[in-house]
Amino acid sequence: DQQVKQNSPSLSVQEGRISILNCDYTNSMFDYFLWYKKYPAEGPTFLISISSIKDKNEDGRFTVFLNKSAKHLSLHIVPSQPGDSAVYFCAASARAGNNRKLIWGLGTSLAVNP
């Protein structure tokens, strides 16, 4: 039972346009969300995060939006660049006992075409 879902396995976007990657979650206890980017044969790198007390967080070309009522978050990349071509993972965090546990989506492969 997947608690974090990235329903689009892949996405193709033209360079300069907006890329929108979506993520849905089912557990209302999640209170912190992260996006990671992964290139082939490399480890994931942190991109941007958002706390559940906010509905938007922005860092340069990357913006994450959180809609708690819909249990939905999205990552916007504007403008998209060929170097953004990678797999993007959404992750959600909730407290589990004395620690916090990250639950991962399956990833969306983004291709930005020149």
Add this chain to the structure above:
Amino acid sequence: DVKVTQSSRYLVKRTGEKVFLECVQDMDHENMFWYRQDPGLGLRLIYFSYDVKMKEKGDIPEGYSVSREKKERFSLILESASTNQTSMYLCASRTGGIEKLFFGSGTQLSVL
């Protein structure tokens, strides 16, 4: 700059061999993790450790064990490698209470 180092980028082993994957972090992080990544299956947690000599099973611990004798080092052990353990293995660390994980570059393990 933060650094998580995995000892091998590529590894080829034979079925039945005992395999050691090493991970070292230089950030004095309390928490360390081992994941595997397979196409279409995302990142799956194998084992994690919240402190030295502590370990907890993740979602897919079968066929694996871990060792954390020092704070900076977290080892993943495949007791008897099997072909279904062919995968990309990723080590990660973080400071306790902070969600952000730092990942190593990964080890692509092939079991023949």
